[in-house]
Amino acid sequence: MDLLFNVQYEILLENKWMPVVRSDTAHSYAHKDLINPDGTKEKIFIGVVDLNEALTLADKDINENWERYKERYFRRMKI
Secondary structure: OOOOOEEEEEEEEOOEEEEEEEEEOOOOOOEEEEEOOOOOEEEEEOOOOOHHHHHHHHHHHHHHHHHHHHHHHHHOOOO
């Protein structure tokens, strides 16, 4: 069985959890979705075939860059 994963960073905004960035294998390959406040996504191919390595990189990416992803999300909010 192939390894499937979903690693997601969310923020609590107005009492609702909002996804900000997600790495997963939902389309049969490892990729990252940068999610905008309007729900649109920018899909980025992770570039790793080994899914165990992709999972490790996805977890590391969110741990190291969550503040940057949060700032990006707020910059794109329409106020």
